[in-house]
Amino acid sequence: MGRPTDTRDRILATARELFLEKGVRDTSLQHIADRLGITKPALYYHFSSRDDLLRTIVTPMFEELEAFLAEQAGATAEELLGAYFDLAWRRRDTLVMILSDLSVLHELDLIARMLAFREGLTTILMGGAPELGARIRATVAVGGLSDTVVMFPREPYEQVRQAAVAAAIMALRG
Amino acid sequence: MGRPTDTRDRILATARELFLEKGVRDTSLQHIADRLGITKPALYYHFSSRDDLLRTIVTPMFEELEAFLAEQAGATAEELLGAYFDLAWRRRDTLVMILSDLSVLHELDLIARMLAFREGLTTILMGGAPELGARIRATVAVGGLSDTVVMFPREPYEQVRQAAVAAAIMALRG
DNA sequence: GTCTATAAGTTGATAGAC
DNA sequence: GTCTATCAACTTATAGAC
Numbered sequence: 501m502g503r504p505t506d507t508r509d510r511i512l513a514t515a516r517e518l519f520l521e522k523g524v525r526d527t528s529l530q531h532i533a534d535r536l537g538i539t540k541p542a543l544y545y546h547f548s549s550r551d552d553l554l555r556t557i558v559t560p561m562f563e564e565l566e567a568f569l570a571e572q573a574g575a576t577a578e579e580l581l582g583a584y585f586d587l588a589w590r591r592r593d594t595l596v597m598i599l600s601d602l603s604v605l606h607e608l609d610l611i612a613r614m615l616a617f618r619e620g621l622t623t624i625l626m627g628g629a630p631e632l633g634a635r636i637r638a639t640v641a642v643g644g645l646s647d648t649v650v651m652f653p654r655e656p657y658e659q660v661r662q663a664a665v666a667a668a669i670m671a672l673r674g
Numbered sequence: 675m676g677r678p679t680d681t682r683d684r685i686l687a688t689a690r691e692l693f694l695e696k697g698v699r700d701t702s703l704q705h706i707a708d709r710l711g712i713t714k715p716a717l718y719y720h721f722s723s724r725d726d727l728l729r730t731i732v733t734p735m736f737e738e739l740e741a742f743l744a745e746q747a748g749a750t751a752e753e754l755l756g757a758y759f760d761l762a763w764r765r766r767d768t769l770v771m772i773l774s775d776l777s778v779l780h781e782l783d784l785i786a787r788m789l790a791f792r793e794g795l796t797t798i799l800m801g802g803a804p805e806l807g808a809r810i811r812a813t814v815a816v817g818g819l820s821d822t823v824v825m826f827p828r829e830p831y832e833q834v835r836q837a838a839v840a841a842a843i844m845a846l847r848g
Numbered sequence: 849g850t851c852t853a854t855a856a857g858t859t860g861a862t863a864g865a866c
Numbered sequence: 867g868t869c870t871a872t873c874a875a876c877t878t879a880t881a882g883a884c
Contacts, residue, residue: 507867523777525699530860537854541750573882601775603697623852632829633837636822640841643821644814651813655806663807663848671845674837680850702877715880716850724878 510536516557519597524554524604524606551627555608562613569620577625581668583643584621585661588649591665596650625672633674641668682720684710690731693771698728698778729782734786743794751799755819755842758795759835762823770824771821789823792816799846805846 514536518527529550533540547553549619568587572580588595598604621628622638630638648664688710692701703724706716721727742761746754762769772778779785796804796812804812822838 505867511853523780525775525777529861530859538867540872542859545867601699603699604776606697611876632826632833635840636826636834636837639822639825639843640814640818640838643825644818644845647817647821648810648813651817652806652810659806660810663810664814667811667845667848670847671814671818671841673844674841679849703879704877712849713851714878721850802879844862 505546507538511546511553512557515553516593519554519557520593521523524597524601527640529553554604558594558598558604558608558610561591561598562610562617564591566616569617569624572624573625577672578665578669580621580625581641582661582665584642585668586650586667587644588646589657589661591639592649592653595646596653599646599650637672637674640671644668644671660663679720681712681716685717685720685727685827686731690767693728693731695768698771698775703727728778732768732772732778732782732784735765735772736784736791738765739791743791743798746798749798750752751846752839752843754799755815755846756793756839757815757834758841759819759823759842762820763831763835766823766827769820770827773820773824811846811848815845818842818845 511532515532515674518531518535521527522531533543543553547556551633557604564587568583572583575583605614612621621642624643625638627633645664645668648660652660689701689706692705692709694729695701703714703717705716717727738761742757745756745828749757756834775783795816796809799812799815800808806835819838820833826834
């Protein structure tokens, strides 16, 4: 891993910036180096590969999602959806990065982890192993919630949260 | 444009296949040619560029979406969401292709067209120019509906449709 | 219509000097 | 820690023979 250098942090910040602006796949190490005013090999001193850099940026959200699942075992649907909205809102930059190009997940072998989270959330939301109808309603609720975070990132947090969580809860009831 | 050749159709079928299997960005003309047992230059006889090929596959869905919007001007929310689900379900291969890699839209300059459709649908759904809360509820409904089509493409149409549309309608009411 | 051969560019990554 | 120089692999695309 290695201690956080100054340069290392600047690389991470610039990478996040470009991944968000132009998309992960359309951002090469060359672009990142150019914007930083350094050269490509300098990047390799701080990160062992492009994968390593990307993983460093993306994985914290997954760790947070999994910790979140572990905590909320006994919560109501309303508390659960509210807490999920808050996490998604806080990590919305990463969420946009991923939802704008889901093949990033495949590139980093993170698909199973994402599906496991979704399934875990659904299971807690509906209780036990739900039948198809319940899983579909949960998909509308969770998928819809995520979409609002991506579509209204500049609108006031309170307003988005109130309307989005209310809609998700209604969808869940079907 | 040109009349549909036999080879041209086989190229389109194989391209659709690979775009869906491996993703649009991870499918090169080489891959398509290899699976078809022809060479890359042969592709260029039938399509003027990779863009042309991709566009030929993707744009029919947009034309259908826009025709759909024009027809449903006076429909109820329930009819509208049901008809949208049917269209998305019928075109789910294209929808998966696009939602798996939204940068495809950017590549083909189709983002504005997609947003215009979403806005048009929202406007009809809510009537007039809706305030933020209503737009958020419509986003949960339409985004959630789209997600179910992507997540449950092999489940029975009737069951998915019934549960998904019901959930979307509830979300819309908020 | 389809081929061989090739151009011209980009990418991630490494060797080795300073 | 950062540089110059370079590599091998891949991409879209074209010229020209058959």
